[in-house]
Amino acid sequence: RSGFSFSGKSGSDISPPLSAQHGARAVRCQVDRTGLRYLRDDCKVVTDVRDGELEVSMRYLVVVLLLVGCSSSSNDDADDVATSVDVMADVGSDSVATEIFADIAVQETVVVPEIVADLPQIEEVALDLVPEIEQPPEGLAFDPGPYGIVPWDKAGPFVLPTTRGDWDFEQEWGYGKDSYIFLSHAKGYDYVDQLWASSVKEMIKYSPANVHYFFMSYDQKAIDYVTDMETKVQAVLDAMEPWEKQIWEPRFHFVTEPAHLLDNWVGQIGKTYGYFAFAIDRLQQFRELGMLVNITAGNVASLRQVVYEVNYFNYEWAREQELAVDEDVVTNVTLFAEEQFGGSKIVEVDLPDAETMAGFDTLVVDLTMHCSGNFDKNCGDWDYKSALYLCDVDDPAICNTEIARWITTYKRQGRWVTDISSMLAHLQAGGTRSFRQDNSGQSYLTTLNFRFSNREKGMRPVAVQPLWGGGGFNLGYNPGKEPIDFEVPEGTKKVEVAAFITGHGWGSDAANCAEFCNHTHHFKVGNVEHVKEHPVAGTGLGCANQVKDGAVPNQYGTWPLGRGGWCPGLDVPPFLADFTAAAKPGSNTITYQGLFQGKDYEPQPAQNPQGFGAQIWMTSYLIYWQ
16 A cells, blocks of 8 residues: 545645656557557667667657557557546535545655657648558447446447537447547536646547547536537647647547536436546446546546546457357356456365366456446555465365455456466366455455367366565565575476465655665576566656556556555556576476565665565465376
8 A cells, every 4th residue: 555545625736656667659550449540651660778668769750540550549558647536426416525535745855857758740732541440340339228328337328519519429339349438518616727727739649549429518618628629629629730630639528518417328427426537438338537636746636547447448448359259169167257356355266176177277357346326436545466276175264375466446446357367277176176365355346267278289287386485675585585496396397486466565765665765686597597677666657558458547546556565446467587598307396586776675764764665575486287
């Protein structure tokens, strides 16, 4: 946990978070699965040693539609970040009564990098070359319902009066290719004023093209506020190249009637919740948007932060398509099905028998942590460790074998699908086994499944040898980590270390270890060494940049900051190190060290100590594949 609390009614007095120096970086060259694709001729990929990310330099720009290309419509959220404010309101006919909790106490400071992303000017581009956003091959037909206004309910039909005429959701439904963002103004609220005053240009700059933005107002003279915003947006559009304007102009909508007086379910949202922002995702689900405050750049609400949600919806869409494709080849075992509990809970399940288990080479764990009523406001406040443990065969009450790990969100809901295939070594016997799910002391509506499959890897994990645990990260950490001898079983095709490693502790020592420092972990067999390091730890955007990998965006805390091996609202996949080439027949020895800046860590006291001391939470195994 990172020393983060809430009080007060606005974000104006949020103290800035952790200090970080980033190099400026150019637009990334990568494939965007869902949005507009640009091909830059002569893309030159170079490694920026300052932050380990890729940069792109380019001489000129040509617009084409490709399945593979270099995209300025990036799915990663590159260079500024936000958290979220708990916004709940009762809406009357004239006003919105809203309480915003955003008094954030954090001791660090952030230096936000300057973005270098100016594109060359294009003198002439034929409009018939303007690409269209791809429709999925089979698309997603408009869902016939039932519909609702609880998060994750299917969003029903509606028609909105806009400055360009009526907009009909069902008629305009994009077959799953688009998200829909709704932003409402309410007079007298700093949070909303900041949001609407922020840069539309920056929002468009980072936004994928597969989104529609709707601006509404709770005020009686809603038309005045939305037309002011329309003028602001239009000025940005008019400054674009013609082809780019043609793409974006149809994706902005300005609703002329007060949001809470609309005669449809969108109006019901206004009357019931008074949300300043909500969305419909690509799966046609009603969604909350979290806190749209940028803690790394002024601690003010920003339209730029909405883009994180759009990127997250794109990540979710891709994940759902992959899961759907896999469904015919996967054996599902359910541990929990929408069970609300806090702390730990043990469950007994029937795995396939040993013969069937021998046919699997892949194990994926699928965890959903929703909150009471499916509302973010009912989620736990803190970023705690959550883990799944296998219980002993002889005594199912002893459950200490960790096989999966996550970090909970700051007051938001999430789902994570994680490959833990190495953990199959623990489960080869199959049959009835008990598992303990630790929800961290905070209560979640929990759904957890195992997904077993055969991906024709030619081998499977069959045996496991425990290695080391973690401990307090200081001069006493390494002396207790003695070398471990092992012999490779006959018929083994791969020898692999699988380890869950996360660093915790902040504010107590000058290096801010081990949550915000780059501690490194060195595993060695013979002359072969594998190192797990954490270069994003202590950076202002290290976790925000992982939204594309499933980090839940716009949480109600310091979610953007890079951590040592984890992020709030993200799974912790096992670190895997292949020692097959180093492990010889007969006796072998494996060693391990945890270091900081290449040596044993000797904490130096912080000038104004707070938080708690550095710790490494580690579970590690040696896995044999046959």
